[in-house]
Amino acid sequence: DILERPEGLELGGDLRRVTIMMSDIRSFTTLSEQLEPAQVVTLINRYLAAMTDIIMAYNGTIDEFIGDAILAVFGAPQRRDDDADRAVQCALDMQAAMEEINRLNREDGLPEISTGIALNTGDVIAGNIGSERRSKYGFVGHPMNVTSRIEDVTAGGEILISESTLQSLKPGYRIGDSQELKVKGIDELLRVHHILEAAP
Amino acid sequence: DILERPEGLELGGDLRRVTIMMSDIRSFTTLSEQLEPAQVVTLINRYLAAMTDIIMAYNGTIDEFIGDAILAVFGAPQRRDDDADRAVQCALDMQAAMEEINRLNREDGLPEISTGIALNTGDVIAGNIGSERRSKYGFVGHPMNVTSRIEDVTAGGEILISESTLQSLKPGYRIGDSQELKVKGIDELLRVHHILEAAP
Numbered sequence: 001d002i003l004e005r006p007e008g009l010e011l012g013g014d015l016r017r018v019t020i021m022m023s024d025i026r027s028f029t030t031l032s033e034q035l036e037p038a039q040v041v042t043l044i045n046r047y048l049a050a051m052t053d054i055i056m057a058y059n060g061t062i063d064e065f066i067g068d069a070i071l072a073v074f075g076a077p078q079r080r081d082d083d084a085d086r087a088v089q090c091a092l093d094m095q096a097a098m099e100e101i102n103r104l105n106r107e108d109g110l111p112e113i114s115t116g117i118a119l120n121t122g123d124v125i126a127g128n129i130g131s132e133r134r135s136k137y138g139f140v141g142h143p144m145n146v147t148s149r150i151e152d153v154t155a156g157g158e159i160l161i162s163e164s165t166l167q168s169l170k171p172g173y174r175i176g177d178s179q180e181l182k183v184k185g186i187d188e189l190l191r192v193h194h195i196l197e198a199a200p
Numbered sequence: 201d202i203l204e205r206p207e208g209l210e211l212g213g214d215l216r217r218v219t220i221m222m223s224d225i226r227s228f229t230t231l232s233e234q235l236e237p238a239q240v241v242t243l244i245n246r247y248l249a250a251m252t253d254i255i256m257a258y259n260g261t262i263d264e265f266i267g268d269a270i271l272a273v274f275g276a277p278q279r280r281d282d283d284a285d286r287a288v289q290c291a292l293d294m295q296a297a298m299e300e301i302n303r304l305n306r307e308d309g310l311p312e313i314s315t316g317i318a319l320n321t322g323d324v325i326a327g328n329i330g331s332e333r334r335s336k337y338g339f340v341g342h343p344m345n346v347t348s349r350i351e352d353v354t355a356g357g358e359i360l361i362s363e364s365t366l367q368s369l370k371p372g373y374r375i376g377d378s379q380e381l382k383v384k385g386i387d388e389l390l391r392v393h394h395i396l397e398a399a400p
Contacts, residue, residue, distance in 0.1 A: 013240060033342070037213040040340060041213030129241070129244060135245075140232055
């Protein structure tokens with residue numbers, strides 16, 4: 001695992017163009033209050049296990065699980081020309097996988113869940129963040145905050161991508177409605193787009 | 201490290217009363233845009249190293265570094281009677297440590313920074329979150345979201361604690377102004393208090 005043996009890579013802090021993914025189970029906290037703690041962990045872990053497999057299959061780097069939220073990047077530590085495309089295809093596969101997850105949930109008497117996925121592309125500082133006692137390969141920069149803001153408005157079952165991610169994609173995706181967001185610390189409105197389908 | 205060898209503890213998902221800490225360097229993203237990537241990593245790591253040492257000295261459990269933000273809990277995996285008190289004393293020490301951090305920053309030609317620290321006490325589900333390929337000891341529940349909301353309004357140099365944390369403290373702290381917050385998903389306003397000083 002390249003993240004475990006950083007000596008082969010420049011991890012001291014460099015500026016990287018990445019596509020950032022944030023996903024979140026809609027209303028999970030409220031849902032979790034109606035369940036036993038062990039059920040909550042079963043539900044969240046079934047979901048995270050499936051999502052982890054898909055993200056890794058697309059060479060995404062999982063930065064964090066934060067409760068039920070996932071933060072991942074495409075393009076660091078290794079950049080590839082199709083980082084944005086892989087991120088979008090990954091998000092489409094993640095949404096498609098929810099059907100099977102909910103089938104298993106119904107079998108186990110657990111509630112159905114839905115996830116919202118936000119993607120944004122921009123330059124971030126990537127490096128080993130932390131101390132000698134505890135460190136991780138992590139990311140800093142406005143594009144991280146912007147992704148979080150997009151995720152805030154993403155409904156269950158949706159994939160919302162920023163204009164910068166759209167511009168980074170190869171042609172052929174089916175794009176749905178777009179909308180404009182106000183983001184703290186940024187003067188212009190941010191345009192985001194629904195991704196409906198991959199190139200045929 | 202107890203978190204590395206979970207077999208000795210019940211980590212399958214149980215409800216725990218914990219005091220949650222979130223801290224954040226104010227305007228760090230904007231600050232970081234005026235610096236070289238290596239300087240950003242130097243700045244953030246000096247800060248995180250100092251904060252990690254203090255949090256560990258108070259037996260806090262660091263859940264995550266998320267960029268420059270720190271998420272820690274007091275009371276899991278091990279509960280102690282003074283979880284809330286240790287969290288507050290830890291926060292006071294963290295704020296006190298900023299002076300030395302900024303002295304070193306000035307020496308290195310780096311900008312001064314300030315941190316805001318939010319504390320909240322409540323019942324969360326704690327357990328091993330993730331998959332076989334990647335898991336961590338993590339936390340789920342409304343008190344996590346509430347802490348994040350308090351952190352949003354905490355200014356540099358401040359410590360804001362929720363009413364529930366205040367009620368969990370032993371007497372003797374010097375408390376400053378209080379204010380009320382609207383939190384998504386919660387009907388009543390949330391009362392938060394400034395902590396100014398520990399018991400003499």
